[in-house]
Amino acid sequence: MALNAQRRNLGRSAVFAMMASLTAFALPQVAHAEYADVVINNYADAAGMRPVVFPHWFHRVRFRCKVCHADLGFQFKAGGNKINMAKIIDGQFCGACHNGEIAWSVENCGMCHSGIPGTPTHFHGSTVQRLIAPTYKALEKPADKK
Amino acid sequence: MSYKAHARWLTALVTMLIAVPAWSSEVQQPAQPAAAVWSSFTDQGSVFAAISESEVIRLADVSSANVFNQNLKKHESNLAPPEDGIHDSNNEATFALQPPKVAFKGLPETTFGNQVDWVKSIDQKALAPRWDRVNPDEEPFVLDMDIVRPVKASMPDVVFPHRQHTEWLACSNCHPAIFIPQKGANQISMSAILLGEKCGVCHGKVSFPIETKTCKKCHSKPKPDDWKPPLSSATTNNPWK
Structure with missing residues (x-):
């Protein structure tokens, strides 16, 4: 039971990490014009x-x-x-x-x-653009883990 | 009961409140998720799976902070338009556009923005941009006047040099819409600048960016020797002092 819960957690966090990485790479600061x-x-x-x-x-x-x-x-x-x-x-x-x-x-x-x-x-590449894209957001725990 | 005894009771209560949920969450939720985050960001997820569980957690705790840090990635600068990420490489004319590196050859370098020191470029006569649309001989009206703005906090005071600005701009670009030309009439803060007001109308967008490397370009006048940081009212009125 405990193992199942662990696996579920693992899967959830993997999905979350994928979403987080997608968000991070979709941000305009990644283009290097x-x-x-x-x-x-x-x-x-x-x-x-x-x-x-x-x-x-x-x-x-x-x-x-x-x-x-x-x-x-x-x-x-x-x-x-x-x-x-x-x-x-x-x-x-x-x-x-x-x-x-x-x-x-x-x-x-x-x-x-x-x-x-x-x-x-x-x-x-403006400073304002960098302010509204805080990369640390990606480290937050998903809502179902409190 | 005395004031200090109250404080002791309160501390004990708070400690209990913090300690109990922390203990229970430890039992229900091992630190596994961090390891999953780490392995999904690398191609070597399978390698980490082979290592014992405790080892994976230790690695994840140390390394995940760096994985997310975009600022540690070094991007090549001054890329040619087809490779720069905003020009469309399916557009034939994109390949006819001049690559920045070609134009920047021989210009003084910096480590931020365009990697070019534009002010020095004019000073060294490496560049001679026109002051008038059609007449190449027209000269700018240069005003050599420094404005010192004292800064409340510990940062060095700001020196605003009119000379470098009037090499590029007309008075009417800034006065009176952005800066009222009168001593003490302009409230300027770094938050306003970062959000694109005052100096931030240009700095952080087209003229040099606002980052750690550029702080001292403006904050350039050291505080006097007898300067002491002002104490906040929370410190001066601290009832527990």
Whole structure:
């Protein structure tokens, strides 16, 4: 009887451990993309396009923060600018440079729309992301063991 | 009855309350589950099953703490877009994107964030990012003014350097929306920063991250020699002192 109970406990905790490991590996911090890459998926998935991956590092090498965040009016918030293609071809946001003059033009869809489908809007590798994903949760005992 | 005798009775009662359930749970639930957690995380589960039961438990107690610690894993940094985990490798254009390592060649290194010291890159003229969208000759308006913010606790005081910030940003990026340009008008705490307010609007997201390695980048001014930590009111008003 005692042995049976032990085996049952063992099985339960193995299932729990599998669930815990799945949770741990599903967290965004496991992807190792570049720090400060922004995935923007306000509308892309719904429109059947891959989400946009914006590499901060690539743009920072060429322009100071002020150019986009003061002159072009980009808010300091991932997904907070409600950018869409209509605004871009009107010369707003990305379209201020991605117009074939300063940078390549909008016909190169896949250069921006290059994210894995289903990835939510987020800052890659941000401290906030690390705070809401506490790995120590996985060590907690399951509810049926008190 | 005296105050001290009360305390003795209370201690004895609490000890009993803690000891009884601990003993009963020991009998009903051996430490087996921890061993199962450990073996399910390794490919060598069968090896551990062959070892005697007491040995398995001892191993599990020591090792399971490390199994869950993601921070101990060393990930390769600056991966090319097709391998980085957020770009879609089924997208042809992903392979046309510049890999970060190519762009970062020759830039001063750090051990956090992008592994690049962006401020030093400008100081050393290894980088010359434009200040204006179209005019490459326009120069930034650099303000060389340090702001010292005393810190209540034992951490060194914070020195905010305007110079490094105005190399990259315009005044209007921070003032007055994020920081009111007036002494004593801004309440800043690490919890606010960690949650993405104040300095955390950029730090922890795009500029250097907030981790142990970077504390001293801001907390850089040592406390004066005669500084003593302030005592909490729980200490000063402690009735059991």
